[in-house]
Amino acid sequence: DTAVSQTPKYLVTQMGNDKSIKCEQNLGHDTMYWYKQDSKKFLKIMFSYNNKELIINETVPNRFSPKSPDKAHLNLHINSLELGDSAVYFCASSQAVGRYGYTFGSGTRLTVV
Amino acid sequence: GENVEQHPSTLSVQEGDSAVIKCTYSDSASNYFPWYKQELGKRPQLIIDIRSNVGEKKDQRIAVTLNKTAKHFSLHITETQPEDSAVYFCAASIGNQFYFGTGTSLTVIP
Numbered sequence: 168d169t170a171v172s173q174t175p176k177y178l179v180t181q182m183g184n185d186k187s188i189k190c191e192q193n194l195g196h197d198t199m200y201w202y203k204q205d206s207k208k209f210l211k212i213m214f215s216y217n218n219k220e221l222i223i224n225e226t227v228p229n230r231f232s233p234k235s236p237d238k239a240h241l242n243l244h245i246n247s248l249e250l251g252d253s254a255v256y257f258c259a260s261s262q263a264v265g266r267y268g269y270t271f272g273s274g275t276r277l278t279v280v
Numbered sequence: 281g282e283n284v285e286q287h288p289s290t291l292s293v294q295e296g297d298s299a300v301i302k303c304t305y306s307d308s309a310s311n312y313f314p315w316y317k318q319e320l321g322k323r324p325q326l327i328i329d330i331r332s333n334v335g336e337k338k339d340q341r342i343a344v345t346l347n348k349t350a351k352h353f354s355l356h357i358t359e360t361q362p363e364d365s366a367v368y369f370c371a372a373s374i375g376n377q378f379y380f381g382t383g384t385s386l387t388v389i390p
Contacts, residue, residue, distance in 0.1 A: 207382075208318075208367055208382075208383045208385075209380075209382055209383070210324070210369060210380045210383075212377055212378075215376065215377060217376075222376050223376055223377055257323065257324070264376045264377070265312065265373040265374065265375060265376050265377055265378065266311075266312055266373065267312075268314040268316075268326035268329050269314075269316075269324075269326065269378070270326070271323040271324050271325070272323060273322070273323050274322075274323055
């Protein structure tokens with residue numbers, strides 16, 4: 168049983184396209200996150216949802232739009248993809264905001280060509 | 281916001297030696313400090329954590345120490361093995377989120 172699952176694992180697409188990444192957790196956690204990991208391995212927070220409500224929205228281009236239909240799911244939609252969007256995107260969940268460690272998904276490697 | 285600095289960025293040790301990774305944080309309100317290990321091509325995984333009311337925590341070959349006065353915390357790995365080779369991230373929690381360090385790439389040479 169995968170605790171935090173992301174799909175797809177790999178995504179190769181052309182500039183200008185729109186794509187979505189899906190994330191689901193079966194841990195019963197209240198909080199979910201999207202992180203971007205660039206080529207230098209730095210983990211940058213993008214969004215955080217607590218019980219379906221957006222609580223963190225870092226400085227991210229508005230081409231990125233998260234959506235949480237319920238507290239077990241947090242999807243990421245990206246419009247008009249650019250070369251600089253190429254990275255690994257990790258979904259994560261935690262029991263409560265800021266007081267427990269994360270469980271990360273396996274990541275989605277996005278390559279924009 | 282919080283600023284977490286992590287050193288060194290790369291570390292090579294001989295198998296069996298100890299490895300120490302240090303992080304400093306800026307906001308004294310930070311109260312939870314997890315450490316993550318990320319093997320090549322895999323997800324970060326929580327390996328140990330410490331809360332601000334504790335000075336040290338140990339789990340087999342891994343230990344974490346916290347100095348709240350100096351605002352720094354460290355990861356100690358003893359008797360290193362090749363499978364310890366990975367990127368290690370520290371993090372500090374304040375308010376709603378974690379602030380991650382920039383990572384330390386640890387190589388254990390057999």
